[in-house]
Amino acid sequence: xxxADVDVAEIEAPAPAAAEFDPDxxxxxxxxxxxxxxxxxxxxxxxxxxxxxxxxIWTVMQxxxxxxxxxxxxxxxxxxxxxxxxxxxxxxFMLLVGQIDLSVGSLxxxxxxxxxxxxxxxxxxxxxxxxxxxxxxxLIGWLYAQVFNRLGVPSFVITLAGLLGFLGVxxxxxxxxxxxxxxxxxxxxxxxxxxxxxPWLAYxxxxxxxxxxxxxxxxxxxxxxxxxxxATSVQALLLxxxxxxxxxxxxxxxxxxxxxxxxxxxxxxxxxxxxHYVLTRTSYGKSLYAVGGNVEAARRAGINVKAIYASAFxxxxxxxxxxxxxxxxxxxxxxxxSGAGDVNLNAxxxxxxxxxSLFGGRGTAFAALLGIVVIQSISSGLxxxxxxxxxxxxxxxxxxxxxxxxxxxxxxxxxxxxxx
Amino acid sequence: MxxxxxxxxxxxxxxxxxxxxxxxxxxxxxxxxxxxxVGDNGAGKSTLVKVLSGVHPPDAxxxxxxxxxxxxxxxxAAQQLGIATVFQDLxxxxxxxxxxxxxxGREMRALRLDDVTMEVRSRELLRQLSAKIPSVRAPxxxxxxxxxxxxxxxxxxxxxxxxxxxxxxxxxxxxxQTAEVLNLIDRLRERGHGVIMxxxxxxxxxxxxxxxxxxxxxxxxxxxxxETVSAEELVAAITGAGDNAVTRRxxxxxxxxxxxxxxxxxxxxxxxxxxxxxEGADDE
Numbered sequence: 001x002x003x004a005d006v007d008v009a010e011i012e013a014p015a016p017a018a019a020e021f022d023p024d025x026x027x028x029x030x031x032x033x034x035x036x037x038x039x040x041x042x043x044x045x046x047x048x049x050x051x052x053x054x055x056x057i058w059t060v061m062q063x064x065x066x067x068x069x070x071x072x073x074x075x076x077x078x079x080x081x082x083x084x085x086x087x088x089x090x091x092x093f094m095l096l097v098g099q100i101d102l103s104v105g106s107l108x109x110x111x112x113x114x115x116x117x118x119x120x121x122x123x124x125x126x127x128x129x130x131x132x133x134x135x136x137x138x139l140i141g142w143l144y145a146q147v148f149n150r151l152g153v154p155s156f157v158i159t160l161a162g163l164l165g166f167l168g169v170x171x172x173x174x175x176x177x178x179x180x181x182x183x184x185x186x187x188x189x190x191x192x193x194x195x196x197x198x199p200w201l202a203y204x205x206x207x208x209x210x211x212x213x214x215x216x217x218x219x220x221x222x223x224x225x226x227x228x229x230x231a232t233s234v235q236a237l238l239l240x241x242x243x244x245x246x247x248x249x250x251x252x253x254x255x256x257x258x259x260x261x262x263x264x265x266x267x268x269x270x271x272x273x274x275x276h277y278v279l280t281r282t283s284y285g286k287s288l289y290a291v292g293g294n295v296e297a298a299r300r301a302g303i304n305v306k307a308i309y310a311s312a313f314x315x316x317x318x319x320x321x322x323x324x325x326x327x328x329x330x331x332x333x334x335x336x337x338s339g340a341g342d343v344n345l346n347a348x349x350x351x352x353x354x355x356x357s358l359f360g361g362r363g364t365a366f367a368a369l370l371g372i373v374v375i376q377s378i379s380s381g382l383x384x385x386x387x388x389x390x391x392x393x394x395x396x397x398x399x400x401x402x403x404x405x406x407x408x409x410x411x412x413x414x415x416x417x418x419x420x
Numbered sequence: 421m422x423x424x425x426x427x428x429x430x431x432x433x434x435x436x437x438x439x440x441x442x443x444x445x446x447x448x449x450x451x452x453x454x455x456x457x458v459g460d461n462g463a464g465k466s467t468l469v470k471v472l473s474g475v476h477p478p479d480a481x482x483x484x485x486x487x488x489x490x491x492x493x494x495x496x497a498a499q500q501l502g503i504a505t506v507f508q509d510l511x512x513x514x515x516x517x518x519x520x521x522x523x524x525g526r527e528m529r530a531l532r533l534d535d536v537t538m539e540v541r542s543r544e545l546l547r548q549l550s551a552k553i554p555s556v557r558a559p560x561x562x563x564x565x566x567x568x569x570x571x572x573x574x575x576x577x578x579x580x581x582x583x584x585x586x587x588x589x590x591x592x593x594x595x596x597q598t599a600e601v602l603n604l605i606d607r608l609r610e611r612g613h614g615v616i617m618x619x620x621x622x623x624x625x626x627x628x629x630x631x632x633x634x635x636x637x638x639x640x641x642x643x644x645x646x647e648t649v650s651a652e653e654l655v656a657a658i659t660g661a662g663d664n665a666v667t668r669r670x671x672x673x674x675x676x677x678x679x680x681x682x683x684x685x686x687x688x689x690x691x692x693x694x695x696x697x698x699e700g701a702d703d704e
Binding site for chain 2: 220223224227228229281282283284286287289290292293294296297298300301302303361362414
């Protein structure tokens with residue numbers, strides 16, 4: 001559709017970029033660099049703009065306040081990312097199928113309230129309380145999906161109604177008190193505030209991760225070679241794993257100079273990796289992309305489109321609930337402003353800044369991770385400068401606009417070079 | 421045509437309310453045969469395709485597939501029988517690559533995709549079709565119209581169908597791309613598939629088809645041998661008569677040439693004068 005305004009001859013010349021740098025050609029380190037270069041020129045920027053933006057933000061913040069890149073601040077930054085990052089991961093599922101959930105903020109607040117009421121007021125075990133909140137959110141997602149699939153109401157409107165309605169339920173549940181404190185010695189609060197990965201385990205996880213990356217890549221390349229297909233060379237695989245090992249190793253070392261890597265952050269990383277696997281290596285993931293790219297084509301291919309929509313709604317609300325519970329645990333309280341304010345917009349902005357397209361069918365699990373790191377970096381940097389939330393809103397807004405503008409320009413470039 | 425037809429329709433009728441879209445239509449396709457289905461807008465081509473692909477079950481008539489009577493109640497049933505349809509809008513996902521589109525909805529190993537086998541099969545299939553696709557990992561958005569048509573046809577072949585129905589496969593394609601798709605149809609015939617092709621383009625029809633079946637107002641209006649039939653005969657059958665806008669136009673152009681050169685032709689003025697005199701006579 002976006003290529004309607006492009007000269008037809010340009011599309012019909014079979015994609016010069018693809019011909020010159022055939023991604024199927026056997027490639028080593030140099031080949032990989034060439035393929036990446038061709039992709040960039042074709043407007044397929046991947047995560048490069050976010051990473052570049054992050055480098056700029058960190059440089060500027062560090063110049064303005066030398067505490068910004070200190071271990072202490074980065075440890076906090078990493079943990080601070082998690083609640084909204086998990087919510088953003090859910091939003092990414094919705095954006096992928098070309099829909100949106102505006103109620104993630106309210107749902108996270110409601111889940112915090114439900115957890116606190118069940119745990120503190122009714123004396124349930126914290127895990128049962130969390131389970132109750134998550135199941136409730138999952139049901140709400142199912143309800144959204146029924147309204148969407150059966151009545152055809154746009155997701156924008158359904159979730160806008162949800163935003164208001166569930167904010168009301170949250171306020172009603174918290175009642176006149178308006179706030180419920182979670183006991184500091186509960187496992188939930190210590191998990192979110194005090195539990196860090198022991199250094200030896202952190203390093204072991206880094207080594208295991210790099211080794212797993214290499215092993216998976218090597219097995220894949222071997223299988224491709226056996227089948228007579230071009231494959232990534234061993235050097236390129238080794239280089240990739242070495243870069244990961246070194247990068248994560250340095251990061252862990254730096255964070256370990258202070259308190260280290262929070263378990264909550266490891267949980268977030270785990271969710272991102274599982275999501276990445278689901279999106280890239282399962283038929284369900286392909287179905288999500290297909291529904292976001294062309295619903296009719298997905299339906300004709302035999303995909304149960306309604307079930308895919310329902311699953312996206314439910315994953316989004318469930319992840320919003322988990323994020324909300326973790327936010328409450330971090331604060332050691334659920335109150336009337338849990339999930340209010342900028343949570344909603346930050347979650348959606350994080351997914352979009354990370355490179356998830358608002359038009360559906362385009363995005364990765366790492367979008368949520370990178371996007372939330374950008375947003376929290378801005379927030380943390382401005383807080384260190386003693387600038388209040390007014391500046392934070394303004395700067396975050398500008399960055400969001402920049403990210404979407406960049407995405408639009410990249411789309412145009414993709415269209416003219418014949419990439420989706 | 422000594423072999424019994426692979427797919428045979430007899431007396432197919434289909435009405436939508438008071439509108440009879442198809443009445444008493446017959447159609448045969450043999451293995452390794454390309455049958456072109458032509459007709460004007462509203463002639464019932466699309467309805468017939470929908471009957472065959474299981475979208476609309478027929479009201480009356482019999483469908484015989486491989487010498488056994490069958491019913492085609494749903495698109496899944498059509499696929500099960502071995503009847504694949506490539507609709508005009510192709511139904512490809514532009515954001516996914518060629519392999520992902522080929523295997524969409526029937527991926528191998530749902531929980532840990534076997535992308536190596538899928539890639540091998542994709543390449544094999546496209547090679548058999550001598551398709552010119554820059555890369556099987558290129559997103560569909562990077563492909564030309566003809567290449568997209570090729571991918572759509574290749575996808576229909578994955579279910580190993582016996583009959584393939586192509587809805588306007590050359591519409592909106594350039595000259596070279598049309599030739600590519602016609603070559604592809606030739607290869608489908610060589611592989612022994614029965615092909616039903618809907619087209620509006622008489623040149624394409626005569627270039628690739630073995631037989632041409634004409635529908636007019638929901639009824640059969642002639643079956644022609646594509647080798648010998650002329651475009652005018654087809655147009656006459658499609659429009660229903662020797663006297664229609666197309667034949668009048670052809671005749672007019674033929675007449676226009678001799679009128680000026682042949683001496684002794686009655687000048688137009690004389691005719692008019694004759695007519696005027698006649699009128700005057702009537703008045704009296």
